[in-house]
Amino acid sequence: MANRIILNPVSFHGKGAINEIPGLAKARGFSHIFVCSDPDLIKFGVTAKVTSLLDEAKIPYTVYSGIKPNPTIENVKDGVAAFRACGADSIIAIGGGSSMDTAKAIGVIITNPEFEDVRSLEGVAPTKNHAVPTIAVPTTAGTAAEVTINYVITDVEKERKFVCVDEHDIPEVAVIDPDMMSSMPKGLTASTGMDALTHAIEGYTTKAAWEMTDMFHLEAIRLIAKHLRGAVQNIPEDREGMALAQYVAGMGFSNVGLGIAHSIAHTLGAHYDTPHGVACAMMLPIVMEYNEDYTGEKYREIARAMGVEGVDGMTQAEYRRAAVDAVKKLSADVGIPSVNEKVREEDLDQLAADAYADACRPGNPRDTNVEELKELYRKIMK
Ligand SMILES: NC(=O)c1ccc[n+]([C@@H]2O[C@H](COP(=O)([O-])OP(=O)(O)OC[C@H]3O[C@@H](n4cnc5c(N)ncnc54)[C@H](O)[C@@H]3O)[C@@H](O)[C@H]2O)c1
Ligand SMILES: [Fe+2]
Known part of the structure; x- marks a missing residue:
C-alpha cells in the first residue's frame, strides 16, 4: 500500500502569527465565526488574544466554552446545538487538545449530521463531507491536534x-504562535511537552513508520530534548522551539499512528481524569522497555536525538538503555510523577480491556495482549 501524507493546506508559525487571523478569516469569507475555547482560557485572557483581533477587524463571532479537559460527548452535542443556534459558518478553535478536538467533532457533525450521536464517529468514520472551515490555534505544546486527522x-x-480518525477533520489553517502558550503553568508545559515526546517516539517506532515520518519524528525528539526544560522556565526561545517541535511530531504521527503508551493513557484519562500528558509521560519509558526488542536500531537514533553522546560506540543493549534513561531523566527534570496513586488492582481487567480495544494499540511495534497490558499498569501502581 502507498504511504499517505495529509497536512494542513496552510500553517503559520512563530511569534505574532495570530495577527494573520483576521485577514485569513476575511479572505475565506467567514461571516460569523464559532469560537471554541475552554473556561480557563477565557478566564486567563488567552482566548481574548485572538477575539480582540476579531473585534478590531469587526468580524462577528460567538464564543462556546462548554469544554472540559478530556472533552465529553455532551460537550460536543452542546457545541453542535450552540453552533446551529448562532448561525455560524466557520470555526476558530483556541486551546489545547480538548478545545481543538471538540471543535473538530462539532465541525464534522455540522456537515455530516447523520453522525450527531457522536459515538458513531469512533475509529475511521465514513463521513462524506469536509468539516466546517476551521482555523486552529493551539495554546499548549502539545497534542498537535491542529495538524492531525484525529480527535x-x-x-x-x-x-x-x-479516538476518531477522519481526514475530513483537518483544519484548513493552523496558527502556531508561542505567545499563545506563554501563560501555561510549569506543570502543564511539562506534561503537554511529554505528550509531544510520546507522539514523536511512538510515531517513530510504530509499525507503519517510514522515511518521511521518521524525518519528522527524529527532528521533533531533537527539538523537545533541546527546548522542553527551558520552556518549563518560560524562556521565549524555548517556547518557540516547543511550539514547532509538537507540530512537527504531529506532521508525522497523524499519518502513521502511535502505540500502547497512548492506548493506556487514554484509559487513565477516561477512568481517573489523569491529564493526558501526565499519563503519556508515565507510560512512555515503561512501554519503551517493553517494546525494545521490536525496534531494530531505532533506539540508537532516539538516544542520539535526545542528546546522548557516543551512541555509535555503544552495543545494542547500551544504546537501548541510554534512550530509555534519557527519556526518564527529561521526565524527572520537568517534574512528572512516576506513579498514579488512583490505579487499583480491581480496575485492571477493565483498564487493560479498554487499552486493548483502543485505536492506537494495533500500531504498537510489539503485539500485545490483555495480560501483558496489566503488567504495564502494575508498574505505575504505588
Ligand atoms: N487530536 C489529537 O491528535 C490528540 C493528540 C493527543 C492528545 N489529544 C487529546 O487532547 C486532550 C489534551 O489536550 P492538552 O494536553 O492540550 O490539554 P487540554 O486542552 O485538556 O487543557 C488542559 C488545561 O490546560 C489549560 N490551558 C491550556 N492552554 C493554556 C495556556 N496557554 N495557559 C493556561 N492554561 C492553559 C486549559 O484551560 C485546561 O484547563 C486529551 O483529551 C487528549 O486525549 C488529542
Ligand atoms: Fe497524545
Whole structure:
C-alpha cells in the first residue's frame, strides 16, 4: 500500500502569527465565526488574544466554552446545538487538545449530521463531507491536534475515551504562535511537552513508520530534548522551539499512528481524569522497555536525538538503555510523577480491556495482549 501524507493546506508559525487571523478569516469569507475555547482560557485572557483581533477587524463571532479537559460527548452535542443556534459558518478553535478536538467533532457533525450521536464517529468514520472551515490555534505544546486527522472524545457513561480518525477533520489553517502558550503553568508545559515526546517516539517506532515520518519524528525528539526544560522556565526561545517541535511530531504521527503508551493513557484519562500528558509521560519509558526488542536500531537514533553522546560506540543493549534513561531523566527534570496513586488492582481487567480495544494499540511495534497490558499498569501502581 502507498504511504499517505495529509497536512494542513496552510500553517503559520512563530511569534505574532495570530495577527494573520483576521485577514485569513476575511479572505475565506467567514461571516460569523464559532469560537471554541475552554473556561480557563477565557478566564486567563488567552482566548481574548485572538477575539480582540476579531473585534478590531469587526468580524462577528460567538464564543462556546462548554469544554472540559478530556472533552465529553455532551460537550460536543452542546457545541453542535450552540453552533446551529448562532448561525455560524466557520470555526476558530483556541486551546489545547480538548478545545481543538471538540471543535473538530462539532465541525464534522455540522456537515455530516447523520453522525450527531457522536459515538458513531469512533475509529475511521465514513463521513462524506469536509468539516466546517476551521482555523486552529493551539495554546499548549502539545497534542498537535491542529495538524492531525484525529480527535479524542470521552464517553462518560462507559468510562472510556475513543479516538476518531477522519481526514475530513483537518483544519484548513493552523496558527502556531508561542505567545499563545506563554501563560501555561510549569506543570502543564511539562506534561503537554511529554505528550509531544510520546507522539514523536511512538510515531517513530510504530509499525507503519517510514522515511518521511521518521524525518519528522527524529527532528521533533531533537527539538523537545533541546527546548522542553527551558520552556518549563518560560524562556521565549524555548517556547518557540516547543511550539514547532509538537507540530512537527504531529506532521508525522497523524499519518502513521502511535502505540500502547497512548492506548493506556487514554484509559487513565477516561477512568481517573489523569491529564493526558501526565499519563503519556508515565507510560512512555515503561512501554519503551517493553517494546525494545521490536525496534531494530531505532533506539540508537532516539538516544542520539535526545542528546546522548557516543551512541555509535555503544552495543545494542547500551544504546537501548541510554534512550530509555534519557527519556526518564527529561521526565524527572520537568517534574512528572512516576506513579498514579488512583490505579487499583480491581480496575485492571477493565483498564487493560479498554487499552486493548483502543485505536492506537494495533500500531504498537510489539503485539500485545490483555495480560501483558496489566503488567504495564502494575508498574505505575504505588
Ligand atoms: N487530536 C489529537 O491528535 C490528540 C493528540 C493527543 C492528545 N489529544 C487529546 O487532547 C486532550 C489534551 O489536550 P492538552 O494536553 O492540550 O490539554 P487540554 O486542552 O485538556 O487543557 C488542559 C488545561 O490546560 C489549560 N490551558 C491550556 N492552554 C493554556 C495556556 N496557554 N495557559 C493556561 N492554561 C492553559 C486549559 O484551560 C485546561 O484547563 C486529551 O483529551 C487528549 O486525549 C488529542
Ligand atoms: Fe497524545
